[in-house]
Amino acid sequence: MSRIAGSSxxxxxxxxxxxxxxxxxxxxxxxxxxxxxxxxxxxxxxxxFLVLITWRLLRxxxxxxxxxxxxxxxxxxxxxxxxxxxxxxxxxAFLILDYIDSRLGFRxxxxxxxxxxxxxxxxxxxxxxxxxxxxxDTAFTIMIPQIGLSILAYPVAARLxxxxxxxxxxxxxx
Amino acid sequence: MAPPGKRRPxxxxxxxxxxxxxxxxxxxxxxxxVLLLAIAVIDPRGFAAVKGAALDVTAPVGGIGRSVVRFxxxxxxxxxxxxxAGSQNDRLRRELAETRRELTQRQAQDFENRRxxxxxxxxxxxxxxxxxxxxxxxxxxxxxxxxxxxxxxxSGVRIGQPVRSPDGLIGRVLETGRWxxxxxxxxxxxxxxxxxxxxxxxxxxxxxRGDGTIELRTLExxxxxxxxxxxxxxxxxxxIFPPDVPxxxxxxxxxxxxxxxxxxxxxxxxxxxxxRAYQPAAxxxxxxxxxxxxxxxxxxxxxxxxxxxxxxxxPRYQPGLQQQQPGMVVPQRPVQPQAQPPRATPR
Numbered sequence: 001m002s003r004i005a006g007s008s009x010x011x012x013x014x015x016x017x018x019x020x021x022x023x024x025x026x027x028x029x030x031x032x033x034x035x036x037x038x039x040x041x042x043x044x045x046x047x048x049f050l051v052l053i054t055w056r057l058l059r060x061x062x063x064x065x066x067x068x069x070x071x072x073x074x075x076x077x078x079x080x081x082x083x084x085x086x087x088x089x090x091x092x093a094f095l096i097l098d099y100i101d102s103r104l105g106f107r108x109x110x111x112x113x114x115x116x117x118x119x120x121x122x123x124x125x126x127x128x129x130x131x132x133x134x135x136x137d138t139a140f141t142i143m144i145p146q147i148g149l150s151i152l153a154y155p156v157a158a159r160l161x162x163x164x165x166x167x168x169x170x171x172x173x174x
Numbered sequence: 175m176a177p178p179g180k181r182r183p184x185x186x187x188x189x190x191x192x193x194x195x196x197x198x199x200x201x202x203x204x205x206x207x208v209l210l211l212a213i214a215v216i217d218p219r220g221f222a223a224v225k226g227a228a229l230d231v232t233a234p235v236g237g238i239g240r241s242v243v244r245f246x247x248x249x250x251x252x253x254x255x256x257x258x259a260g261s262q263n264d265r266l267r268r269e270l271a272e273t274r275r276e277l278t279q280r281q282a283q284d285f286e287n288r289r290x291x292x293x294x295x296x297x298x299x300x301x302x303x304x305x306x307x308x309x310x311x312x313x314x315x316x317x318x319x320x321x322x323x324x325x326x327x328x329s330g331v332r333i334g335q336p337v338r339s340p341d342g343l344i345g346r347v348l349e350t351g352r353w354x355x356x357x358x359x360x361x362x363x364x365x366x367x368x369x370x371x372x373x374x375x376x377x378x379x380x381x382x383r384g385d386g387t388i389e390l391r392t393l394e395x396x397x398x399x400x401x402x403x404x405x406x407x408x409x410x411x412x413x414i415f416p417p418d419v420p421x422x423x424x425x426x427x428x429x430x431x432x433x434x435x436x437x438x439x440x441x442x443x444x445x446x447x448x449x450r451a452y453q454p455a456a457x458x459x460x461x462x463x464x465x466x467x468x469x470x471x472x473x474x475x476x477x478x479x480x481x482x483x484x485x486x487x488x489p490r491y492q493p494g495l496q497q498q499q500p501g502m503v504v505p506q507r508p509v510q511p512q513a514q515p516p517r518a519t520p521r
Contacts, residue, residue: 034232038321038441039314041385046315065200072207077228079313080320080349080356083221084210091204131317131384133215136363138317138384146315 021168022055022062025161026071033079041142045150046123048075049086053093053119054154054161057112060101065094081127082134089126093119113154120150219333226326226351233310233322233354302450305329309344309446312359317384319362321440325448326351334414337446342420342437343367343408344446357446360421360436361386368411369421371399377409380421380434388422390432400424400432413453 030048052071056063072087079086100115101107107115124147128140184190213220307325325331327350337344337357345359358365361382369380369390376399378392390406392399404424410417422434440446 033313033315034311035314036311037314038309038312042313042315042317044314064196066196066203069200069203069207077225078232079316080225080229080322081313081316081318082211082214083225084207084214088204088207088211091200091207095200095204128317130211131363133211134218134318134364136318136384137381138363142383142385143317 018168021164022059025164026051026055027074030071030075030078033075042146043149045120045146045153046127049090049093049123050120050150050153050157051161052090053097053116054157056094056097057107057116058158058161058165060097063094065091065098068094082130085127085130089123092126093123096122109158112158113151116154117151120154121147124150222333222349225349229322229349229351229354229356230326233324233351304335304448304450305331306445306447307331307355309357309440309443310354312440317363319359319365319382319384319386320348321345321357321359323347323355323357323446323448324353326353326355328352329448331355331448335451336415336419336449338416338419338449339438339443339446341443342422343415344436344438344440344443346414347448355448359440361388367415367421368409369406370409371404372407373404374399377411378406380406383433386435387425388434388436390422390424390434392430395430398427398430398432400427402427405437406434410452414451416449416452 026048029051032047048071052068068090069087072085072090073083075081075086075090076083096119097115104111124143125140128138128143131138210221305325307323307329310322310324312321313319321344323331323337331347331350333347333350335347337346343360345357345362345365347355348358349356359382360367360380361384363382363384365382367380368377370377376392376394378390380388380390383389390400402424406421406424408415408417408419408421420437422436424432424434426433
């Protein structure tokens with residue numbers, strides 16, 4: 001296939017891919033919380049949040065802070081958490097990232113990981129605290145395995161999102 | 175690198191306003207989210223319609239993949255069993271012999287139990303099952319322990335009803351959609367089940383810890399009535415959970431409390447039974463409850479007995495002292511025998 005779009009249909013397809021791949025991949029990650037496994041303790045990373053902040057760290061320009069609000073509402077409805085939990089935590093995470101970007105001239109991969117780790121810790125603590133407010137009297141230590149795994153999963157997510165981003169912006173439709 | 179002094183997206187007024195509006199939206203959204211959470215804390219049943227509808231839409235996704243996941247999970251168990259076959263066989267043999275002895279005892283007790291029940295004229299309790307449904311999934315990325323069930327209000331499932339499996343108690347219904355419902359598992363931190371130790375009837379509360387275990391709290395201080403391996407059953411106090419359903423098995427002792435694991439592991443169960451609340455009144459809203467027995471309003475303490483006439487004129491009169499006080503020397507009046515004239519019995 002040629003590197004130059006041959007028809008207007010092809011242009012439309014590539015434009016769609018360029019525009020909607022971040023949105024669709026994040027939506028799919030949020031929907032993965034419906035995956036039919038029954039677990040005794042929180043262990044698996046919150047995939048929706050992980051993919052969302054990975055996109056945001058890689059491409060700061062594609063989403064404004066209020067996009068996280070809509071994603072959060074969707075995640076709340078899908079996962080059965082109290083309405084407003086992901087809306088609050090995800091939007092706050094985006095505002096924090098906007099602030100960091102305004103202070104920081106540049107970021108490299110290691111700093112991205114550090115920032116993602118801090119955000120994942122914030123997110124885990126927020127979920128735990130909201131559960132506590134809702135009457136679930138648990139120790140914070142039950143969240144530590146999940147937060148640790150999420151931090152370790154960030155490099156994998158970053159590779160995956162980077163691959164998706166290259167495919168999205170690539171000119172050749174392989 | 176020094177931060178830029180002003181963050182402007184260029185000279186376009188439209189871009190600048192859009193930039194500002196974005197932050198207004200984001201911060202407004204945060205405030206709305208906080209309000210939504212506050213409503214959820216104050217009234218956990220608010221937004222029930224919205225959440226029920228979302229549950230209905232998302233439930234089929236979970237239902238389809240469940241058997242595949244169970245198969246994959248089962249493969250790991252199968253390999254493990256193969257390697258442990260020898261020691262497992264030995265252990266199972268010993269357990270079987272022990273269980274046989276217990277079974278004989280149980281049968282004798284069962285017979286006696288039936289005889290005593292017949293003597294007392296007690297009817298066997300009838301369990302009312304509302305629906306049998308599939309467990310289609312659970313939360314795995316949050317501190318809450320909620321499972322999804324493939325039956326909703328269309329099958330008669332209502333909020334608050336207990337959910338069990340043939341093995342033991344699973345939890346109770348938290349939200350219902352039309353075709354699906356969400357169950358608060360007994361391992362969730364917000365769940366507490368009144369239980370008792372069948373051995374001696376010690377009451378306890380089983381509170382979830384959020385990591386798959388349950389903490390057992392007794393009312394007794396200083397001594398721990400639990401032993402590792404004890405199975406606790408629900409006591410029926412509170413009126414939601416039916417009595418005598420196995421809840422948890424003690425796995426560790428910690429000071430005054432004990433750590434237990436649920437008898438019914440939702441990860442290994444396909445079907446769950448939704449039952450009616452043991453005493454439906456326990457789950458009804460407070461304003462629908464029957465009013466208390468009507469009686470005359472209580473205005474004060476009961477009136478004192480009327481004093482003997484003439485006593486009020488005494489300046490030292492105290493009505494409270496008219497009753498007999500402890501340690502009071504009561505002057506004994508000699509009882510005069512009534513002189514009764516001997517009656518002549520007519521003959």
